[in-house]
Amino acid sequence: MAYVATKGGEKAIQESEKLYHQLKKPVTPEFVQEIMDTMPYLVDRVMGEGSLYAPELAALALAQSGGDLYEAVLLLRAYRSTQPRLAYAKPITVDDMLTLRRISAAFKDIPGGQVLGPSLDYSHRILDLNILDGIAASEDDEDTQVEAAEKPAATRYPLVADWLRQQGMIAAIDVPEEIDAADIPDVTRDPVMMPAPRAHRLQALARADTGGVLALGYASMRGYGFIHPTVNELRLAYADVQVKHPVTGEPFSAGRVRVSQAEVVTKGKSTYKIGFTATMGWNEVKLIAGATLDMEMSQADPHPALNEDFVLYHTEPIESSGFCIHFKLPHYVTFSSGMDNMRKVINVLYGAAAAGKDADDREVEAEESKTSEVVTKDTM
Amino acid sequence: MSLIELAQPNQGYSYAFLDAFAKRELRRRILKGIAIPGYQVPYASRELPIARGWGTGGLQVTLSLVGPDDTVKVIDQGADDSVNAANLRRFITRMSGAETTTDANQATIIQSRHRITEEILREGQTLVLQVPNPEPLRRVEPDMAKARILHADADYGQMWLVLYEQLVRFGRYIQGASYPVMVHERFVMAPSPIPRWDTPDLHQSAHLTLLSAGREKRLYAVPPYTNVYPLEFTDVPFEVEDQSEWACRTTGERNKFMNELPQDDGSSVFELSDTGYMEKLVNHQRGEDVTIGTTYYDSEGQFYHDGYLKPRRSRQESPDA
Structure with a gap:
């Protein structure tokens, strides 16, 4: 019965998490370092949104979440919220x-x-x-090396x-x-x-x-x-x-x-x-x-x-x-509370006989008979 | 001497995850909420290792209250074994060492999403409701600063207008879950998306109800024995969901809140939404020694506060007659 109300929900979520990680390579310290070195702008973005300046942790968050940016930011924020405030830095100008x-x-x-x-x-x-073909410009190539200005900025x-x-x-x-x-x-x-x-x-x-x-x-x-x-x-x-x-x-x-x-x-x-x-x-x-x-x-x-x-x-x-992702959670109680109203409204507007009819037909009939006027009068 | 030497040795996480400052803030806000029933108290709302919108508001309140001697029940849409409830329960016990239960009578703290238990909660129990949107005025005034002024002035005219327009257009109130209530004759409050079936349970309840929205950073409370009334015109009574014809396929129980389960042949079967209660009924039917508490609604569907729910309008009076 879908993803709720089954016994063993706890087991299911643990296996689900394992599967997520199994579909990508395991995270290694070298890979985390690699992310820091090769993708500073991505790391910056995660640190900025995570409001924690910690390149290594941001890279770890990216690696651990498989590159899901919002997950990475959440990992960093949740870590940040547990950290004590040891000191305040001097504001800079x-x-x-x-x-x-x-x-x-x-x-x-x-x-x-x-x-x-x-x-x-x-x-x-x-x-x-x-x-991709392995023909990368070498590091000391003129094309890749920045030429120093005559006068330092x-x-x-x-x-x-x-x-x-x-x-x-x-x-x-x-x-x-x-x-x-x-x-x-x-x-x-x-x-x-x-x-x-x-x-x-x-x-x-x-x-x-x-x-x-x-x-x-x-x-x-x-x-x-x-x-x-x-x-x-x-x-x-x-x-x-x-x-x-x-x-x-x-x-x-x-x-x-x-x-x-x-x-x-x-x-x-x-x-x-x-x-x-x-x-x-x-x-x-x-x-x-x-x-x-x-x-x-x-x-x-x-x-x-x-x-x-x-x-x-x-x-x-x-x-x-x-x-946004919480809408994946079950909402069946809320939905059924609304359905209770919807059934009664259909009864009120179209009569009990309409309950089984196709919803589109009902709309058309309602349009034709100008039901809204009737309803207004009935309920006053 | 360095900063590292002065800092506490790394102990992983604090008891119940939140640090002492976060707990202190939450407890103070909770006390304020209790002192002003129905008033939305802003709080900082720390990030937790659970996604926002997945119960982090309720979780922060639970974590600030829970102790090793507590017994915690966590439900989602009435179900103890819903995946998110299971996940929150796992986190609470991992961080606090508290016991868990599915029995509403055994629990000291019940964290819930979108349901109140069928059995009547008693004095000393705390119900923590997860709240997606704490602002009942959101639909008429999405600007939070302006909504705050409306609350301060107890200016709820637009809410009454919404209800009136529903009557004009549909012949009935069409608000489903999260039906707005007036608390202590002062604040209009969003009771969280509990079905209308559960709304009366908040009135003059023996237990404490705390409602918390982590994403929206607001918490509020219904203290024990506080008046809570749904917004209704005197001549058009508020009505709970009509499930009087439905019987639970597992227990045969009637007049409790049910899940409707669509079947292949186009029909529906029904089952109790409160799985902890259903489990006890099943065990009782098997002859086990189970204590089943008194329920908010009796087997005839009568609510335990006589006269609180006005009689359902008969068909003759209804516009569809």
């Missing part, structure tokens, strides 16, 4: 970032210069079939937004002297209430589903929003995780992580408005879509699909994916 790539679409040139850095943006998307760059602020084109912001990281609201430990504190909004975007953020962001860009996002600045960078030593209080680096951020601007009434998204790892699609949504959510009366409540709830990867 652009001055703390070691920037590899920063581009601006708003200006031809910017203070500090456009730095292309690593990108596939201008690559020809051609599958390299030679690889700087590691730190000013914000393009700061230049706009100096020009009075975007509103100035109050920068507090000292931010205690422990005081920043934490979306993973606090209940989310709408309207959300800015910290919650940005944290929710940082760990949002890339595909979900893209879908809603793209809807805005295509015309359901009021915004043309101009990429004021997009950055990929490394940053040190600065924590205070628990005894001496001296700051030290607990490790270096990949981070990325984007600012987009759009015309407001008398100044430009700015939207922002940052995330762990390098994920440019999410940044631009997320920054666009940040701007939309700040509008006075955004499209219903672009307001804060809608965006933040519907781009949560494990909640949305979990609820």
Whole structure:
């Protein structure tokens, strides 16, 4: 009798899980390492959505789930939720970032210069079939080795937004002297209430589903929003995780992580408005879509699909994916409760004789006899 | 000295999985929920190693309450052996060491998806209902911030309008499961998608009911001996599912909530939805010594609080007469 109400359900689910793993090769430490080394962007995406910077664990999650992204993110989130908070890192600003790539679409040139850095943006998307034939370019081939620039690029760059602020084109912001990281609201430990504190909004975007953020962001860009996002600045960078030593209080680096951020601007009434998204790892699609949504959510009366409540709830990867797959669970009690009503409604609308008739015929008859009027009168 | 030295040695997972901070938060929210019956209390809702939407709200509440001396029953659509119920039960016992049972009378905590037991729960028992959507106003106001204001103002006019429109269009209330209820004359509450058959069980119940939505990050409570009434107009009574003609194929029992099982020949057979109760009836019929508790509905279909359910409208009064 299907997948419920059979004795031995417990045995069935255990065997089902075994079969899932049996249909792929077993996971080895070498394979996990291989994923980390060869697919940093995939690992970044999982770490970002899993809101846990741990490349090895993210790679393990990918391997263990057979590459099912939502499962991998859930594995990471469920692990994260058990981990104690040992310390808070110092909030970083652009001055703390070691920037590899920063581009601006708003200006031809910017203070500090456009730095292309690593990108596939201008690559020809051609599958390299030679690889399948084992004819790979060797590592010291000129075609694969990056030629060093004559002058090394700087590691730190000013914000393009700061230049706009100096020009009075975007509103100035109050920068507090000292931010205690422990005081920043934490979306993973606090209940989310709408309207959300800015910290919650940005944290929710940082760990949002890339595909979900893209879908809603793209809807805005295509015309359901009021915004043309101009990429004021997009950055990929490394940053040190600065924590205070628990005894001496001296700051030290607990490790270096990949981070990325984007600012987009759009015309407001008398100044430009700015939207922002940052995330762990390098994920440019999410940044631009997320920054666009940040701007939309700040509008006075955004499209219903672009307001804060809608965006933040519907781009949560494990909640949305979990609820979607929960429809595989049995719903027969709920369904039968509805059927009880449906049977009675059919009786009321069409009479008991109609119960056995084909549903389509019933619809046609109802149309012809304008049943709705009758029903209205009968029940008043 | 380093951070690693200062940290607790790795002990795997905390007792009952959730760490002490998560448990403290949940217990405080539960107390608040009990203090304000029917009010949705927001909580952080930690991720669990179970997919969201699969009972993580109920599970967090159960894990924050369970102790080694507890006896836990987990049901899904009334069934103890449904795969997801089996999975949740396996997780709860693995993490807490609590006993499990299929007997509603033996359990101290009953976690359930979409059903309340047929046997009347008693004082000291806790029923934890898994909730997919905690907001009864969602269909009239999907924006949660605005819905919150409607609750604050006890502004439920739109809910009454929905019921009225159902009467106009269909001649009856057509809400199936999750029929909205008024709790303690103050908050309209989603009782989780229990069938209407189970809705009256929440009224003046001896047990505590906790309802928790993990995905939506809201929990709420119906404390013992609290008024819970379905939304109904005085002249058109709320009706539970009409299964009075149905008899259980295994036990012959009537006037309990049944599953309808379609047959090859186009007909249907029926079986009790509450498998723990059915198991006891079967064992009793075999002559085993089984204690079967009093049920919410007697064998004639009479609910145990006299007069709570208004008489079903007779055919003469019905619009289809």
